Amino acid sequence: MVKKKQATSGGAVQMSSSMAANADVDTIKSKKRRSTFTWYLFLLPSFLGILLFMVYPIVESFRLSFYQSNGTVETFIGLRNFQYVLTSATFWNTVWNTFFIGIFQILITIPLGFIFASLINSVRFGQNFFKVVYFLPNVTSIVAAAMIFQFVLHPEMGVANYALDALGLPTSTWFSDPTTSKWGVILLSVWHWIGFVVIICLANLQAISPEMYEAARIDGASSIQQWLFITIPNMSGTFAFLLITGWIGSLQRFNEIYVLGGPSGSPARSIQTMGAFIYERGFTGFEFGIASAATYIMFVIILIFTFFNLKISKMKL
Amino acid sequence: MFAKKSFLTLLFLLVMGVIIAGCSNSGDEDTSGDSGLEPDESGEWEGQTLRVHLIGDFDMEDSTDPITGEKTEGLHVVKDEFERLYPGATVQFITMPWEGYTEKTQAMITSGEADVYQMPGIADFAPQGVIEPLQPFIDEDPEFDPDRFIDNQIEGWQVLGPDSDELQTYGLPFLGDARFIAYDKQLFEEWGVEPLSDYPTMEEVMEKAKQMTGENPVTGEQNYGIWFRGDWSSAFTLINVAEGQNGQWGTGFAWDEMEFEFNSPEMIEGLEWLLEMQEYAPSGLTSNQGSEKWLTEDNDIAIMLNQGPGDIIMTSRAQGIDDRIGIVQEFKNDDGIGGLLAGSPITIAADSDHKELAWEWLKFATSDFVQQYVFENVNAMPAIKAASEWDSYQEVQHLMDPTMEAMSTPWTPRYPWGASQPRFILTSEVEAALTGSRSAEDALDKAQQESTDWLENRN
Numbered sequence: 062m063v064k065k066k067q068a069t070s071g072g073a074v075q076m077s078s079s080m081a082a083n084a085d086v087d088t089i090k091s092k093k094r095r096s097t098f099t100w101y102l103f104l105l106p107s108f109l110g111i112l113l114f115m116v117y118p119i120v121e122s123f124r125l126s127f128y129q130s131n132g133t134v135e136t137f138i139g140l141r142n143f144q145y146v147l148t149s150a151t152f153w154n155t156v157w158n159t160f161f162i163g164i165f166q167i168l169i170t171i172p173l174g175f176i177f178a179s180l181i182n183s184v185r186f187g188q189n190f191f192k193v194v195y196f197l198p199n200v201t202s203i204v205a206a207a208m209i210f211q212f213v214l215h216p217e218m219g220v221a222n223y224a225l226d227a228l229g230l231p232t233s234t235w236f237s238d239p240t241t242s243k244w245g246v247i248l249l250s251v252w253h254w255i256g257f258v259v260i261i262c263l264a265n266l267q268a269i270s271p272e273m274y275e276a277a278r279i280d281g282a283s284s285i286q287q288w289l290f291i292t293i294p295n296m297s298g299t300f301a302f303l304l305i306t307g308w309i310g311s312l313q314r315f316n317e318i319y320v321l322g323g324p325s326g327s328p329a330r331s332i333q334t335m336g337a338f339i340y341e342r343g344f345t346g347f348e349f350g351i352a353s354a355a356t357y358i359m360f361v362i363i364l365i366f367t368f369f370n371l372k373i374s375k376m377k378l
Numbered sequence: 379m380f381a382k383k384s385f386l387t388l389l390f391l392l393v394m395g396v397i398i399a400g401c402s403n404s405g406d407e408d409t410s411g412d413s414g415l416e417p418d419e420s421g422e423w424e425g426q427t428l429r430v431h432l433i434g435d436f437d438m439e440d441s442t443d444p445i446t447g448e449k450t451e452g453l454h455v456v457k458d459e460f461e462r463l464y465p466g467a468t469v470q471f472i473t474m475p476w477e478g479y480t481e482k483t484q485a486m487i488t489s490g491e492a493d494v495y496q497m498p499g500i501a502d503f504a505p506q507g508v509i510e511p512l513q514p515f516i517d518e519d520p521e522f523d524p525d526r527f528i529d530n531q532i533e534g535w536q537v538l539g540p541d542s543d544e545l546q547t548y549g550l551p552f553l554g555d556a557r558f559i560a561y562d563k564q565l566f567e568e569w570g571v572e573p574l575s576d577y578p579t580m581e582e583v584m585e586k587a588k589q590m591t592g593e594n595p596v597t598g599e600q601n602y603g604i605w606f607r608g609d610w611s612s613a614f615t616l617i618n619v620a621e622g623q624n625g626q627w628g629t630g631f632a633w634d635e636m637e638f639e640f641n642s643p644e645m646i647e648g649l650e651w652l653l654e655m656q657e658y659a660p661s662g663l664t665s666n667q668g669s670e671k672w673l674t675e676d677n678d679i680a681i682m683l684n685q686g687p688g689d690i691i692m693t694s695r696a697q698g699i700d701d702r703i704g705i706v707q708e709f710k711n712d713d714g715i716g717g718l719l720a721g722s723p724i725t726i727a728a729d730s731d732h733k734e735l736a737w738e739w740l741k742f743a744t745s746d747f748v749q750q751y752v753f754e755n756v757n758a759m760p761a762i763k764a765a766s767e768w769d770s771y772q773e774v775q776h777l778m779d780p781t782m783e784a785m786s787t788p789w790t791p792r793y794p795w796g797a798s799q800p801r802f803i804l805t806s807e808v809e810a811a812l813t814g815s816r817s818a819e820d821a822l823d824k825a826q827q828e829s830t831d832w833l834e835n836r837n
Contacts, residue, residue, distance in 0.1 A: 129836075131502070131506060132484045132487075132488060132506070133487070133488065133506040133507070133508055134505075134506055134507075134540075141835075145835055151828075211665070211667070215662065215667055216660075216661035216662045216667060216668070217660060217661055217662065217667075217668065218670070234661050234662065235665075236662075236665035236667070237608075237661060237662045237663065237664045237665040237667065237813070238664075238813055239809075239810075239813050239815055242665070321665075322609070322665070323609065323610055324802075325802045325805060325806055327609040327610070327664060327665065327805075327806075327809055328608070328609060328664035328665060328809040328810075328812070328813050329664075329806050329807075329809040329810040329813055329815055330806050330809075341802060342799070343481075344478070344480065344481040345480060345797060345802070346797070346798050346799050346802070347480075347484070347502055347798075348799070
């Protein structure tokens, strides 16, 4: 009897322990649930930030593009802002300026940066020194760099004109002439971006397998042939990445323009970009509707151009 | 060894402590004194907090002026005095730099951040109905004396409200400003040229600029007869040249009544005059370059058009060259009027809960006490006539007298399009002419057409 009781009580213990185990399983599940919930809680502040400072302005800007608005007084005008921007010669001039500066910045910087990276990759000593030297402009504030470039390209006291003059070449008035001011911006942007291009290219160069070069050498390939047929084809992914990021950055260009030529892109709107046009209309003229419409048109232009860039570079997202 | 190290460390800390204590502000020091006015003991202001928005080089703390090297007092002086005069009231300042003030002010107004705003762009804000008309306050306040302001300042800042078709007072002049012609007396002397007359004509300026362009007969350095900004403010420089020939920018104040005269004969003549003046200027006008030596011992420019007092008076005094600088009036029409009305009025927010206290602040901010404070501590110009009696004014009287004269004779009301698209259109076309992209006539025809189109689209 006692044994039976003991057995019964043993069973009860077993049962209660299995029930406790079940309870433990639930606890782990609920703990996991709580833990997942905790991660959501951690994500919440940044998500709220994105909602408030990105999603809301994007939606609000879209709404404003259908209104004539000075910030407080609004009138619904349908698509008139879009019509105004799309038929504005000033806007298309800014599109031209943006693309002109962007095209030459990319055409110059990517090949030049790649050549510099190849040279740095070839040297035996001082690679890190050259990396630092070439990357320094990229960590400099573009606003500060633009101010310094105003002195570098000063028509009378600038280092650039001094050097041109010393070489017997004609000097330029740079930012004071609509025909040369864009080239001043291009020079600045090449100088500022090239360090980034060099570093990215170097990373790719160092990832190319040495066996490929060894095999090519055995087959009698010269250094130039190795560079042309091994290095460059292996860099295509990096070139595509630089092309796309470079284009997006170029199409959004604003800071250096504001410093060098103000929101109107002086002289004579010769360096006014799409970003500067939006700023001028929105924040100096209180034409938030027109500025918003121009923002969406700029978005569509960037979207189309990025799509073509992806197709051309065969890059997969 | 340890003892020696410890002793040296302690000694170093002691010396540093003495230096820091010696350099720090005692906190009790108040060199400003007070306004000498009696406090309002009515108890009416108890518990009210007034939020005051200020733009410019305002600072709560005492500091050292980077240009003059002199110690300047922080806004706490103004706060303490207002709170002494209005017991129970508290002042909170919201200060911002000039950079991007328009959009920042708009954002503040939209979210009801302040009771009192400093508002250079009053013509854009009043039609939005976000600021309070001041005439009712003026009518009901026997203490308020509009004659204490420099002539034409109150009228100059009058604007249209949301429903009015007549100009009204929405702001009181707080910071004064002016545009004038400055010149270097030393260069004139070295070239043997008579100083500019108090009211020079276009012909006089051109003749003298021409004479002083070339190699300085005394120093042998290259000198330039003239300089003016060919970019940001070139539209205003051109308008003033047109005013000097009895022309004008156009007519109207409300957008639906405005008519531009950007391609009038006076404007075309004015732009052609500027193109000719460019011959006597250094390269770089259209990118705000070429005048780097102005206000230095090595200055190479004789005449500067469209200048403001904030950049010249205290700066030249700090350099010890204020006696070398001369100031004369911009071009005036036959009525003695011409030039941009500049400066900052102060206004009361329409959604303020403390409008009566805000009105008291407006009077206080335009009192001798605060006006003298901004002149001596913020390098800003006063907006009241009584300024001429201050000792600090007397020290630079030769520069301040013509500045006060310029402040009393600007074109009024302020150009209503001065911060809108027509200003940027006109500026761009002046730049196009100055850089040889278009003739003066073509540039101004284009400016007229684009501005008129913009106006039609806006209305």
